[in-house]
Amino acid sequence: MATALSTAAPGQSVRSTERVVRAKRSTPFSYATLIIVSAVLCVPLVFVISIALSSDQTVNANTFTIIPREFHWENFTRVFGTELPMQRFLLNSVIISAGAVAGQVLSSGLVGYAFARLRAPGKNALFIIVIATMMIPSQITMIPQFLLFKELGWVNTYLPLIVPNFFSNAFNVFLVRQFVSRLPSEIDEAAMVDGLGFFGIYRRIMLPMLAPVLIAIGIFTLTATWGDFMGPLIYLNDESKMPLALGVQYITSTSQALQAPPWNLVMVGSILLTLPMILVYYLGQRYLYEMDISGGSAGVK
Amino acid sequence: MLRRREALWFYLFASPWIIGFVVFLLGPMIASVYISLTDWDSFTAPKWVGLDNYVRLLTDDPIFWKALWNTFYYAAVSVPLGLVIGLWLANLLNKGVRLRKLFRTLIYLPTLVPLVATAMIFKMVLAPSGPLNDALGLFGIPGPSWLLESVWVKPALILLSVWGAGGATVLLLAAMKGIPRELYEAAEVDGAGPVRQFWSITVPQLTPIIFFNLIMGLIGAFQVFSQVYILTKGGPDNASQTMVPLLFNEAFSFYHMGYASAISWLLFAVILVFTLIAFRTARRWVFYETEVK
Numbered sequence: 001m002a003t004a005l006s007t008a009a010p011g012q013s014v015r016s017t018e019r020v021v022r023a024k025r026s027t028p029f030s031y032a033t034l035i036i037v038s039a040v041l042c043v044p045l046v047f048v049i050s051i052a053l054s055s056d057q058t059v060n061a062n063t064f065t066i067i068p069r070e071f072h073w074e075n076f077t078r079v080f081g082t083e084l085p086m087q088r089f090l091l092n093s094v095i096i097s098a099g100a101v102a103g104q105v106l107s108s109g110l111v112g113y114a115f116a117r118l119r120a121p122g123k124n125a126l127f128i129i130v131i132a133t134m135m136i137p138s139q140i141t142m143i144p145q146f147l148l149f150k151e152l153g154w155v156n157t158y159l160p161l162i163v164p165n166f167f168s169n170a171f172n173v174f175l176v177r178q179f180v181s182r183l184p185s186e187i188d189e190a191a192m193v194d195g196l197g198f199f200g201i202y203r204r205i206m207l208p209m210l211a212p213v214l215i216a217i218g219i220f221t222l223t224a225t226w227g228d229f230m231g232p233l234i235y236l237n238d239e240s241k242m243p244l245a246l247g248v249q250y251i252t253s254t255s256q257a258l259q260a261p262p263w264n265l266v267m268v269g270s271i272l273l274t275l276p277m278i279l280v281y282y283l284g285q286r287y288l289y290e291m292d293i294s295g296g297s298a299g300v301k
Numbered sequence: 302m303l304r305r306r307e308a309l310w311f312y313l314f315a316s317p318w319i320i321g322f323v324v325f326l327l328g329p330m331i332a333s334v335y336i337s338l339t340d341w342d343s344f345t346a347p348k349w350v351g352l353d354n355y356v357r358l359l360t361d362d363p364i365f366w367k368a369l370w371n372t373f374y375y376a377a378v379s380v381p382l383g384l385v386i387g388l389w390l391a392n393l394l395n396k397g398v399r400l401r402k403l404f405r406t407l408i409y410l411p412t413l414v415p416l417v418a419t420a421m422i423f424k425m426v427l428a429p430s431g432p433l434n435d436a437l438g439l440f441g442i443p444g445p446s447w448l449l450e451s452v453w454v455k456p457a458l459i460l461l462s463v464w465g466a467g468g469a470t471v472l473l474l475a476a477m478k479g480i481p482r483e484l485y486e487a488a489e490v491d492g493a494g495p496v497r498q499f500w501s502i503t504v505p506q507l508t509p510i511i512f513f514n515l516i517m518g519l520i521g522a523f524q525v526f527s528q529v530y531i532l533t534k535g536g537p538d539n540a541s542q543t544m545v546p547l548l549f550n551e552a553f554s555f556y557h558m559g560y561a562s563a564i565s566w567l568l569f570a571v572i573l574v575f576t577l578i579a580f581r582t583a584r585r586w587v588f589y590e591t592e593v594k
Contacts, residue, residue: 043426227416269418
């Protein structure tokens with residue numbers, strides 16, 4: 001049994017064991033339930049596609065159907081131009097997210113490594129503070145931070161959304177520290193004997209090994225900033241500076257009272273907002289699962 | 302000598318976090334305490350009012366109490382409901398179903414949709430003539446105007462949150478795979494049926510991950526913002542007003558910086574109390590293998 005478990009991922013052996021133990025439990029009822037649940041969960045997504053492909057007349061008459069009836073693919077190109085500045089929103093999203101990801105990845109690796117490996121007086125006390133700060137809701141600092149950035153003249157620029165990321169956050173520091181702690185310390189010692197300094201060890205030995213955890217941090221940061229609504233809502237006023245998440249909402253809230261928002265184009269925007277997340281999930285899921293499970297359960301225990 | 306050099310490097314490496322902690326957290330926290338004790342519109346000089354903001358919030362602001370109640374209601378229903386559904390789906394998927402990967406993906410898909418897009422989608426799904434009411438119509442039930450009726454607006458927001466229950470499913474499913482198969486085989490030999498196995502093996506083995514989801518879910522639910530702000534702006538009649546949108550409005554629509562800061566500290570207090578309660582009770586129901594070994 002033990003061998004069967006250890007070859008769980010690639011082997012066929014577990015498959016067959018599983019079948020012996022569980023085969024009688026997968027009933028038609030389970031399938032029916034799964035099919036119904038999946039269908040219900042996917043209805044809103046099909047509906048979005050249907051609305052995105054609707055004509056303006058359908059929008060005005062509010063006669064949408066769940067299954068697409070009309071196929072106005074030109075809606076997907078109409079949003080890039082003068083009608084809606086979706087290209088601008090997208091570019092803004094990319095700038096803000098790229099800045100945030102770069103900031104978190106650069107800083108979390110350094111700080112996490114320091115907490116895991118380097119010895120210094122006061123380190124343990126500092127680490128307790130790192131853990132404690134995870135409990136503080138961001139709303140506590142929201143107003144003073146806004147006032148600070150206003151003093152600096154950074155309101156209505158990307159800076160408040162990017163710069164704080166260069167100072168890392170507690171959760172990411174914790175993730176890196178956990179990851180480094182699991183690496184054998186003989187690696188650093190050998191490098192030190194070879195004459196590398198602390199930065200050399202970090203740069204040449206640690207950084208390559210940290211790749212999985214840094215990729216996971218990059219994905220977490222990207223997902224958080226790409227879909228972030230509150231931050232841009234607080235700091236950005238000009239339509240030309242808004243990221244997609246705010247821009248899409250902005251379009252619906254600014255249309256005239258008598259005139260319905262261009263729902264078909266709004267849904268194209270929602271699809272554009274969602275697609276990168278699906279792509280990131282698809283490409284990055286193996287890193288996420290590793291981090292989620294080990295990081296998660298470690299945090300609770 | 303080497304020791305001192307190492308310590309120096311530690312502080313150099315950790316400086317991004319240390320500076321960030323002082324500038325973006327500690328400093329703002331102290332400022333927030335001070336601001337919460339003043340009456341301040343952020344344009345003219347702040348006026349010291351002591352605990353007035355807190356007293357007014359707790360004794361003289363019906364909207365605050367309504368928002369607090371709504372936040373509790375939302376957290377108390379959406380978090381357990383999401384967990385139960387997540388657990389149920391994970392258990393279904395964990396049986397030897399074919400096409401498990403496909404079902405898992407379909408169930409997880411809604412979780413990948415950014416909140417703003419989710420809100421846009423549900424604005425249409427929950428419209429009086431939207432697909433949800435159409436579906437209810439098939440059963441002869443006249444659906445309500447979800448987002449426009451004070452009785453139905455909270456259930457509508459909970460529905461939106463349940464749509465993302467697949468996030469918990471994936472986590473729970475991964476944890477289920479880690480449960481030693483011997484436990485089930487032993488139970489089978491002892492004559493335990495699937496239901497008994499679920500309650501006596503699966504659930505206890507999953508309690509650490511259920512607990513983690515519960516804590517994260519509660520903290521997230523107490524801070525719900527985007528959905529409320531985009532879909533209802535807290536209406537109708539504050540029936541969907543929750544703590545963070547209320548705080549946001551006080552700060553950035555009315556420029557009541559002091560009052561809003563006081564709300565943020567009360568929000569912190571609420572989250573802290575609930576997290577502590579959860580950790581306190583955890584000892585009784587969260588099962589760690591290490592305790593048995």
